[in-house]
Amino acid sequence: MTARSRHEDHRASTPLELFFDLCFVVAVAQAGARLVHALAEGHVGAGLAGYAAVFFAIWWAWMNFSWFASAYDTDDALYRVVTLIQITGVLILAAGVPRAFDDGDFTIGVIGYIVMRLALTSQWLRAAYSCRDPAERRVCLRYAAGLVLCQVGWVVMLFVPDSARVWLFPLLALAELSVPLFAERDHSTSWHPHHIAERYGLFTLIVLGETVSAATIAVQEALDEHDELGDLLPLAAGGLLIVFAAWWIYFAVPIHDHLTSNRQAFAWGYGHYVILASAAAIGAGMEVAIEQTVGKAHISANAGAAAVTVPTALFLLTVWLLHSRHFKRGTSQQLILPVSALAILACTFTGHTAVPLAGAVAALTVAIGWTLNRARPETEQAGSGTGPAA
Template sequence: MSGQVAGTGRTGAVRRVMGGRDPDEAHRAATPLELLFDLTFVVAVSQAAVQLHHALAEGHIASGLAAYAAVFFAIWWAWMNFTWFASAYDTDDVPYRLLTLVQMAGVLVLAAGARPVFEDHDFTVVVIGYVIMRVALLTQWLRAAAEHPEGRSTTLRYAAGIAVVQVGWIARLWSSGVWVWVTFLVLVVAEVAVPAWAESRGRRPTSWHPGHIAERYGLFTIIVLGEVILASLAAVQSAMTDHGLSTTVLLIAVGGLLLVFALWWIYFSGSEAALTTLRTALAWGYGHYAVFAALAAIGAGLEAALDAAAHHGHLSTRGAGLAIAVPVAIVLLVLAVLHRATGTGAVGHSLLVLAGALVVLVLGFCAPALGIGGTVLGTGLAVSATLAANLITVNRRRAKGL
């Protein structure tokens, strides 16, 4: 394919022409640099989840959720844009690695700014970190425009769109009152519109690799689930140190582990996502904002459940139950839509998924009657039952040749 660079097994070259990589390249897998890049995002995800937990514990539910959604958007969007760019233009030479290092530094700055957003709605540090990441990626797009003539129209559109929106983020720092959130929403819409505009208006679409993209999203899902396990373990250890191993703590620990395992199974059921068109690719990429944010929020919910069990904080038992139930229901429903759109996953029937989500929400509302331990265990069992019912339905259809 003209102007494209296939994988050669060489890594870390001093300088290499940034031509578009072959979207049909065999054995395309995540690179060590991409995995290291993901680890810096673990820090940011962890900070967002920790601050959400603190907000829930203090009873600041509405403001905490708003801050969490805003911070997580910055985390997810920066990660997503790097991932898709790397899928198309990863040269893994010295300039590429150094610019990736700058983006890694930016996400750490962003992570450091999570707490002021939750406590004072101060986005200054988050915006600084976000702009650092985006300017580094802007430089990568400009390099691609200079070295890959076939894709120059599209890459320049990406660069122009990113540049304009970053000016908007910086100007937004001087907004106040209701304009803080109005301008935030406007800029979010502008950010997500850039890829659709660049890809649809450019002369040639970006040559991202469908298999590589699907793998990258799967790996990040595992990382987020690992963060949920780590946060839950720390909370369980703290509860045991303070009050010993009670039945409630044990039920929360077992239910939380069952929940993580069932959600992992649901995500990785079926074949690789078929990201063959721009429409399905954008749906898959954008839909994962809700998936990643909700999965990370489950960790905060499990910590809130342990707080409620120990009568710490200001969150009620029902509130703690819903702090788990709501993100779980979101994950179930969004994954059902994404799996349907890409023809993958364990979705035997949409009504089965909807029923599972409704059962989970009912369990959250019934937390005062069931006890927080029973609620968490019940949620894990409900998600497992939803998975089993859908798998059985899928297998029966396959057996009948439908």
């Protein structure tokens, strides 16, 4: 198993990677469903804390595989089998999401992680065995050791009191985030910028697709039970505009040219926790807003609206921070997304009209961004490589 070249032409995601991503839909859907239940019952603090913890486990499992595959995907029979074992671990993790969210019981989730970690550790050890460069071999061995040590920590967490678990979980999460920084502190793996950017983009598409699916099912169920089409149509329209705008804004600029070093790529990659978690939360928020509209949720109209507007604003702000600000020129372009995020937050206080208004603001954001981009000199547009920017 030798490293692939970072300068490889036409590097694209493989069918196996796409299959791996699709299996995460189950886990994302489970996390979103539990968040809906918590918010609809007014358990905001517990719901957000549980969602943050569970989504971290989902996102980090995907991260571990994706960055390894970008550097060492040989796509031979052994690699495929080991990846399928990792997929099995993902499905076990997904099965444990409800218990982890509702009761803080991570037993099944940890079992899923053990399956994934055994497979991924064997991949790093295989890569280390094949390395001719001592520096690269050290990186692979550090990754393998870091994965094992962190996994031991998660197993230990299962046996500590609940009061201690509250403090141990974030410490273990920080340890997980530190493994790549430690492993690649003096030598970088050969991850491929274009491939990594595409992998993140595809996973973002899958999460946005799950958001559309969750909102559509919620509208359908509400119609079947209450037949309140007049109240639900504006919600559905506003939700669609938000998701469409989220897609447009995320893919407005090609980010791979910005990923020129570990320092830039790791900050960008870690920041996607917020992008992906907020994108998935938009779908959950739409379900909450629909339940509030038909009287199923025991929360106020403003609280139901906040379930949509807060993650939408967070998504826009984080996309600007990680993506757009590197390509925008001038104060007016730089302010589009931050100002739009604040405007969408302000929509929260309009109650039942919040989601349609937020959708209109999101659509207007895209239109203004596109107009300002078109107004730039053609030479500047060509130099930046931007498309229909927002």
